[in-house]
Amino acid sequence: MSDPLEIRIDAERCMGSGNCVFWAPDTFDLSEDGHSVVTDPLATDEERLRIAAQGCPVGAITLWRAGAEVPLEEGS
Amino acid sequence: MTEVKSATDPAVVPFDPFELKDVVGGNIRDPYPRLHELCRESPVHTGPIDMGEGADEPDPSRPPPVTVFGFEEVVQVLRDNETYSSGVYTDVMGMVMGRTILEMDEPEHRMNRALVAPSFRSKVLERWEEDLVALVVNELVDSFVDSGRADLVREITFNFPVQVIARILGLPRSDYPKFQRWALEITSVAANFERGMAASAALGDYFVDVMAERRSTPGDDLISDLVRAEVDGERLSDEEIYSFLRLLLPAGVETTYRASGSLLFALLHDRTQFDALFGDRALFAQAFEEVVRWEPPVTVILRRAARDAELAGVKIEQGADIALMIGAANRDERKYKDPDRFDMFRDQRQHVGFGFGVHVCLGMHLARMESRVALNTLFDRLGPFTLDPQAEAPHIEGMAFRSPLSLPVVFGAGG
Ligand code: HEM
Ligand code: SF4
Numbered sequence: 001m002s003d004p005l006e007i008r009i010d011a012e013r014c015m016g017s018g019n020c021v022f023w024a025p026d027t028f029d030l031s032e033d034g035h036s037v038v039t040d041p042l043a044t045d046e047e048r049l050r051i052a053a054q055g056c057p058v059g060a061i062t063l064w065r066a067g068a069e070v071p072l073e074e075g076s
Numbered sequence: 077m078t079e080v081k082s083a084t085d086p087a088v089v090p091f092d093p094f095e096l097k098d099v100v101g102g103n104i105r106d107p108y109p110r111l112h113e114l115c116r117e118s119p120v121h122t123g124p125i126d127m128g129e130g131a132d133e134p135d136p137s138r139p140p141p142v143t144v145f146g147f148e149e150v151v152q153v154l155r156d157n158e159t160y161s162s163g164v165y166t167d168v169m170g171m172v173m174g175r176t177i178l179e180m181d182e183p184e185h186r187m188n189r190a191l192v193a194p195s196f197r198s199k200v201l202e203r204w205e206e207d208l209v210a211l212v213v214n215e216l217v218d219s220f221v222d223s224g225r226a227d228l229v230r231e232i233t234f235n236f237p238v239q240v241i242a243r244i245l246g247l248p249r250s251d252y253p254k255f256q257r258w259a260l261e262i263t264s265v266a267a268n269f270e271r272g273m274a275a276s277a278a279l280g281d282y283f284v285d286v287m288a289e290r291r292s293t294p295g296d297d298l299i300s301d302l303v304r305a306e307v308d309g310e311r312l313s314d315e316e317i318y319s320f321l322r323l324l325l326p327a328g329v330e331t332t333y334r335a336s337g338s339l340l341f342a343l344l345h346d347r348t349q350f351d352a353l354f355g356d357r358a359l360f361a362q363a364f365e366e367v368v369r370w371e372p373p374v375t376v377i378l379r380r381a382a383r384d385a386e387l388a389g390v391k392i393e394q395g396a397d398i399a400l401m402i403g404a405a406n407r408d409e410r411k412y413k414d415p416d417r418f419d420m421f422r423d424q425r426q427h428v429g430f431g432f433g434v435h436v437c438l439g440m441h442l443a444r445m446e447s448r449v450a451l452n453t454l455f456d457r458l459g460p461f462t463l464d465p466q467a468e469a470p471h472i473e474g475m476a477f478r479s480p481l482s483l484p485v486v487f488g489a490g491g
């Protein structure tokens with residue numbers, strides 16, 4: 001297996017929709033001030049992490065592996 | 077024709093709210109073939125669109141309107157809220173609702189949304205799940221469960237979202253009928269403007285009293301939350317709270333009613349998926365997302381170009397109104413395999429049924445939660461139900477808003 005995914009959240013962009021928490025509740029949570037935080041990056045399988053990142057309405061979530069950004073799109 | 081009473085009519089109770097149900101939305105059964113055709117021609121069109129009944133006359137005094145059909149193009153517009161303003165809603169909704177987050181641009185929008193958003197987080201909503209939503213749905217089921225048959229639109233989907241909102245606002249039970257009536261009249265303002273405006277005024281007056289009470293004795297309800305809400309020293313004025321509460325009716329009631337009806341429709345027409353969900357309730361999340369993709373209750377949302385722009389090679393003039401065809405984007409053949417099929421197991425789950433960008437639906441967690449509780453309650457209390465073979469086959473219809481208008485089912489002894 002390759003390296004684990006790293007999850008980055010752009011706190012400036014995040015508008016607290018909670019959509020990432022909906023798709024991956026074991027990995028994301030909303031802080032008191034309504035911003036997404038990563039609680040456990042390994043608790044969700046990669047497919048679902050991708051769905052969560054894609055679903056972010058303001059594109060605040062990016063996924064990285066070994067220092068390189070992983071594309072979110074992958075066929076249907 | 078049924079007689080339409082005005083919103084201020086003292087004799088609002090009793091009435092059959094269902095009488096008003098079909099005044100919005102139009103009755104187009106399947107707009108999708110035409111939408112596919114238009115999207116294939118070009119994901120972005122300028123000028124009036126012919127949906128099959130002839131195009132509107134162009135208005136030479138205004139920049140040509142733009143219509144967006146493609147998924148990526150819709151996302152691009154919704155992400156670029158500087159170029160594409162929500163101010164367009166001021167003309168359409170502002171008169172009825174007052175100024176709300178729906179029509180605000182940044183940074184005003186961000187500040188105001190932050191004041192109301194905490195009440196709509198999924199964790200905060202949990203407190204309402206058992207004692208409130210489940211209670212509402214169980215009561216509705218009580219009224220027909222012994223008969224073995226029911227129209228689930230009339231008995232359930234049409235009623236639970238408005239009752240849930242009424243309870244979340246902490247309104248007294250005896251006020252539900254008039255509240256539901258105002259909700260419908262405001263929601264159907266496009267069909268009857270004067271009636272909608274009258275209902276909006278009546279609801280405003282009603283909230284004045286409710287607010288005064290909550291200010292003196294706050295409780296565990298949404299209005300009390302809004303009264304207390306404060307971010308960076310900013311608070312909501314009474315007028316802002318009334319406007320927001322008015323917005324919740326079309327935004328939160330009509331949509332959830334339609335989405336839950338379309339979900340039941342889809343399941344009743346696909347026994348394999350019905351059984352899969354009946355057997356594994358954890359699949360609800362993806363089933364609901366799929367129905368909001370497949371039959372989005374709101375099929376079109378609006379923006380206005382704040383400056384000249386270009387989208388998919390098409391020029392957009394400053395001031396042009398832009399219709400984002402959510403229904404078409406959610407079935408974009410370039411993004412989804414077999415887009416016209418309801419398939420809760422599909423891989424591609426992303427959709428724009430709740431909008432996208434900074435105005436993404438504020439109530440999506442509430443919509444998901446209450447629809448989940450409603451469906452689970454139906455499953456648990458009715459057992460597996462099927463379409464009533466003796467009743468007329470239901471269908472989904474509407475243009476701007478779509479859903480089935482009836483869902484006759486049989487269950488238990490009736491099945
Ligand atoms: C399945 C049900 C629902 C659907 C499909 C839906 C759809 C949408 C869409 C498409 C938008 C974006 C409008 C735009 O950008 O122009 C929106 C915004 C909004 N929705 Fe929902 N909605 C649903 C349920 C709810 C519920 C239950 C509530 C609240 C009780 C709600 C409250 C709102 C509000 C307040 C906005 C404005 C957000 C903003 O402008 O920042 N919605 N909804
Ligand atoms: S989906 Fe995006 S905007 Fe919404 S909470 Fe998560 S990171 Fe923030």
